[in-house]
Amino acid sequence: MPYLSLTNIYKVFGTATAVENFNIQVEKGEFISFLGPSGCGKTTTLRMVAGFETPSQGQILVNGADITNKPPNQRNVGMVFQSYALFPNMNVADNIGFGLRVAKKPKEEISKRVEEMLNLIHMPAFAKRYPYQMSGGQQQRVALARALAIQPQVLLLDEPLSALDAKIRLELRTEIRAIQQKMGITTIYVTHDQEEALSLSDRVVVMSNGHIEQIGTPFEIYNFPQTPFVASFVGTLSVLEVVVSDAQKAEFTLDGQKFYGAKPLTYANQTLVKIALRPEIISLKTDNPDYNQVNAVVDTVTFLGSIVRIQVKLGSSRLFFDTFNNPHLVPPKQGDQVNLHFPREACLVLGTKN
């Protein structure tokens, strides 16, 4: 039996549908990310789990209990906000102990738990500090400790790292995952940052326009996107317009060159379709005879530190691919003819043109 389940959830604001037909079953201890662009309904869904919004239709169950219409203060659901939302009039210890004081726990238990939480977030010396005396990263750690102190059934994080700088974001991301795994707490994480979602989660829910596009492990989402939206939203892509020359053989033609997809196509022959290729899947050499091979002319070579990005021209189309940097690398030069290799399953068919 799933620990958290959202069944047939709809949320309508006036005439606008923010979330439609949202279904997911989450196991205990699982880390789920809701990933999507702004306005896709991910935060609204999270807020419905927290109790700050009531679904227009549908049911939310936690550990078998229906919490759909329960007020937020009776749900035992911990929440971490983008803006930290620490109480400015309380120091760190009081912030962390707030939920326990509300629950009227004995003083000794509160101070013991606060100490445990401070150790968990590696901030034992910060108990007496006030929120304004800490950096954003420190404040967010305290907010996480405060949400965890009440031992919630579910932990909800609403874009918790968005307001932080890149280095802290990376650091805190690793820490959130480590704490979540240590405590084994069921977690929902809302983000528009695909790297965060892919690196943190057991499963990712990709959303657009209020509905679920795909649910899967980060590996599945990235490598086997099931909709054009997922393919284009997750990861970087080169999109090519090609002609289906033999649908049965999944054969495409571009600039007189033929290459193949993995599965037979449902499009009629001579249809113009869009296909996408991930930059890291294309290489200049291969030993695999089943790989597609196409000739292209190097257009630009861009050094990006750990990788070198090479853009090539294929007739009137352009695509780019990456190679890892190393001190002995001799990248091709502009105008060079190159032979590109990529596996058949790398061709992600996005649909017909327009």
Added chain:
Amino acid sequence: MKKSHIWSWFWMVIGVLYFVLPLVATFAFSLQAAGKNQLGFQAYSNVFNDPQFLQTFLFSVEMGVCTILVSLALVVPTAYWIRIRLPQLRVIIEFISMMPFVIPAIVLVFGLIRVFSGSPFHLTDSNFGTYVLLVAGYSVLAMPYMFRAVDNGLSAIDVRSLTEAAQSLGAGWFTILFKIIFPNLRVSLLSGSFLTLATVMGEFTIASFLVGIQAFGPYMSLIGQNKTYESSSLAIISFLLTWAMMGLIQLLSRGDTRSLTNAR
């Protein structure tokens, strides 16, 4: 650059003179109670020795404190609720809060007496009822100051997130208001309260129609009509009281920051 510097000093001096000169003149005049060429605090001692001064002063302070409590109880939850649940009503409430500036106090007090002195309320039949009416009238007059102070305070904190954070930690509305919202609005509530107290202390119209010479405002007015030097000394005293209140706001808000800094 230098020329504009001189001009700014010039306008500043003009401004300061405009405010300070009448005050200095009033103060100088209040010192001449003992005779034209003798300066002294005779008028001040006359005022302080008048038992009615203390009585009316304390009465108005009491009414002021009651008004503050009523205003806080009305305005804080309203402003808070509008901010988190009904932001579309904010414009309307702001407009209503400005009404006391538009409707003269005389109209308000006549309205209050007309509605609440007759059946079924009969509020003016007893002292207590009259005081209730007085506090109600003062609360209306103080609304613009209190609402603005509270609303500014609320806009300085992320009310919605703080409320939701507290809710997710199990807190009910009472806990949220008294443990989160009120403490974080301390400075705003203090400034709203002192402005309310200052309004009540100097208010004449409502007080004179409802309680007459019992209140400080009508008492000051009476002294002004009958005793020349004492009225000037009263003006200086009430001015100093207002300044003391402003100073107290500053002191308390500074103390707030200092206590936080000490925790560093």
